[in-house]
Amino acid sequence: MSKLRKITLVGVLAVGCLVAGGILSNVPVANAASMQANQKPGQRLGQQDQKPGQRLGQQDQKPGQRLGQQDQKPGRRLGQQVQQHELSVPDDFTATVKGTSEIYLAWDSVSDATSYNIYRATSSLGTYTKVDAVTTTNYTDDDLSGETTYYYKVKAVNSSGTSDYSSVVYATTSNESDELSVPDDLTATVKGSSEIYLDWDSVSDATSYNIYRATSSLGTYTKVDAVTTTSYTDDDLSDDTTYYYKVKAVNSSGTSDYSSVVHATTSDEANELSVPDDLTATAESSSEIYLDWDSVSNATSYYIYRSTSYSGSFTKITTVTTTSYTDDGLSDDTTYYYKVKAVNSSGISAYSSLVHATTED
Numbered sequence: 001m002s003k004l005r006k007i008t009l010v011g012v013l014a015v016g017c018l019v020a021g022g023i024l025s026n027v028p029v030a031n032a033a034s035m036q037a038n039q040k041p042g043q044r045l046g047q048q049d050q051k052p053g054q055r056l057g058q059q060d061q062k063p064g065q066r067l068g069q070q071d072q073k074p075g076r077r078l079g080q081q082v083q084q085h086e087l088s089v090p091d092d093f094t095a096t097v098k099g100t101s102e103i104y105l106a107w108d109s110v111s112d113a114t115s116y117n118i119y120r121a122t123s124s125l126g127t128y129t130k131v132d133a134v135t136t137t138n139y140t141d142d143d144l145s146g147e148t149t150y151y152y153k154v155k156a157v158n159s160s161g162t163s164d165y166s167s168v169v170y171a172t173t174s175n176e177s178d179e180l181s182v183p184d185d186l187t188a189t190v191k192g193s194s195e196i197y198l199d200w201d202s203v204s205d206a207t208s209y210n211i212y213r214a215t216s217s218l219g220t221y222t223k224v225d226a227v228t229t230t231s232y233t234d235d236d237l238s239d240d241t242t243y244y245y246k247v248k249a250v251n252s253s254g255t256s257d258y259s260s261v262v263h264a265t266t267s268d269e270a271n272e273l274s275v276p277d278d279l280t281a282t283a284e285s286s287s288e289i290y291l292d293w294d295s296v297s298n299a300t301s302y303y304i305y306r307s308t309s310y311s312g313s314f315t316k317i318t319t320v321t322t323t324s325y326t327d328d329g330l331s332d333d334t335t336y337y338y339k340v341k342a343v344n345s346s347g348i349s350a351y352s353s354l355v356h357a358t359t360e361d
Contacts, residue, residue, distance in 0.1 A: 087113055087156040087163035090137075095171035099254035100146035100179050103171045105154070106138040110163065113156035121151045124168060128153060146176040173254075180206055180249040180256035183230075188264035190347040193239035193272045196264045198247070199231040203256065206249035214244045217261060221246060240268040266347070273299055273342040273349035276323075281357035286332035289357045291340070292324035296349065299342035307337045310354070314339060333361040 090107040098104050105118065115135050119128035128151075132139060144150060149172040156163040186200040198211065208228050212221035221244075225232060237243060242265040249256040279293040291304065301321050305314040314337070318325065330336060335358040342349040 095169040110156035203249035276352040281355040296342035
């Protein structure tokens with residue numbers, strides 16, 4: 001290589017070193033000075049505060065926790081969300097017409113539910129409006145229009161939220177022109193310290209009657225029985241207590257409105273009539289049986305009951321003011337069974353003992 005070319009190459013290399021040295025000595029040195037100012041004694045350039053035994057770049061970890069793992073509650077998997085206990089949907093939801101203005105709803109209880117929201121619409125796909133919230137598993141929707149179809153669904157509720165809707169049910173209120181009449185002439189008669197006798201007029205097209213009782217005229221009336229007759233004896237009552245009654249007529253289309261309210265007060269046991277004692281029955285002929293018994297203090301009359309079997313149904317055959325009675329017009333060679341009750345304005349006694357006699361052949 002010629003002497004001139006060597007001198008030129010050496011000059012180029014010298015200039016390059018000077019340029020590179022200036023870049024390296026200006027930019028990095030400034031940055032390094034800045035980073036070094038934030039370093040603690042004995043800490044390498046760029047090293048963050050580390051706890052003893054902690055690797056470079058490692059975040060605070062709890063004992064037994066993997067790098068980058070978030071706080072987890074005991075028994076919960078990594079990334080698992082808190083799960084709420086979802087309420088079941090109310091099952092076996094039914095709607096039953098109770099007349100021109102009432103529909104009765106019932107459904108199965110839902111575990112952990114504290115109440116139920118009831119929703120109603122006038123078409124299956126219409127807007128459902130919340131009509132009530134109840135803590136029971138039944139509800140009577142009243143004050144409805146006659147001959148109208150109503151649609152219902154229910155949600156279970158507790159402090160965590162509500163269930164999904166139940167299935168939709170519907171019922172159609174009856175036509176007012178087909179509505180049952182109210183039972184008329186309801187009366188209540190005391191029959192002793194534990195019995196009250198009710199009777200009322202028959203209602204056309206009624207197949208049965210629901211009987212309701214309360215212990216105050218404006219109190220809560222509870223259905224105590226349903227009968228197919230127009231009378232009912234309410235027994236096993238408390239003595240010297242006033243009971244209030246009302247009745248509804250029933251058929252497959254629904255129920256009537258309530259009858260008027262009647263009341264009666266059971267007699268005081270201390271003043272209750274004694275049972276007629278020493279009842280006897282004597283056959284007098286093929287068609288007559290003679291009965292007699294001891295007088296009961298304060299009794300004004302006596303009811304006489306007869307049956308053709310010991311455990312059969314006893315029918316009241318007469319009322320007398322004496323302490324004897326001849327039952328005639330009977331069949332020959334037939335056994336008849338009898339019992340008697342004492343009566344006054346306060347009520348009636350319990351039954352006497354049972355006696356029987358057989359007419360002559």
